[in-house]
Amino acid sequence: MQIPIDVLIVACLCLAAALVSGCDSNSSSGKNVTYSDLSGDPIAVDGKVLVVNYWAEWCKPCREEIPELNQFQQSNQDRVQVIGISFDDLPVAEIRRQADKFGIAFPVLPREPEARWGQPRPQVLPTTLLIDAEGNWRESLVGPQSLESLEQALSRVVPSVEGESGAE
Template identity: 50%
Template sequence: MASAISGCDTSRGLRSVSGEAIASEGKIILINYWAEWCKPCREEVPVLNKLAKTHNNIVVVGVNFDRLPDPVVMEQAQKLGIEFPLLSSEPEGRWGQPRPEVLPTTLIIGIDGSWKKTLVGPQTAADFKAALQQ
């Protein structure tokens, strides 16, 4: 089941609600914006779950587009089978990128902590692989 993340501290690190750091140092971060009503978002979940499980150099975190209360987000995430951590507050502007207008949207943050690319619309495993190799 997904874990809630309260947001970001001033450094690169992401912190859980309990204060635990999400290990992102030296890793690529994929920040995926999703919503329960978004069919392509639901279709991406297994791909993102697999990326998170099978790539030690990637951290996947989710952001609920609807800005719902954490308990509702957690309930929706469980229904959708989201296994990666979730931010309870979005990192809007943290990497100089605006809030997405289209779902799903995934921001790719490089190992150096800078924004690298934004993927808009549904992505397949091959799409993510190609984007990560650029």
């Protein structure tokens, strides 16, 4: 039995579309996505809540909250991964220079992910997105954050960690 060519073409196109849609590493949910830091090294995010912070050199509140984000990452490294994204579209070398200048101790992405977890690009800085361990956007925090506000936000994303700040 011979299959008509038009049926074969349609079947191949449907198969190709299904394969391509399942392989998008920039899916809007953020699931099954790998991230790399400014050096190209992978960032371990599996099973962790992502705390994605948008910052810029010219943003004074951004610079002021960096020590809080550093401490939050250090205190919660077993269940949280803080990731920085420079709001400005700059070359990697310039982003690295700025990150070093401000003492950013968490990984910074070389560019903003296309899908942004289904969220629009922030219009106010600093803005921090909370992405649950399954890769789903849960909350946006606008304005500078403190260690306390980050801990409270984490308890809303993962209620079972309430009261377990990880800090001694």
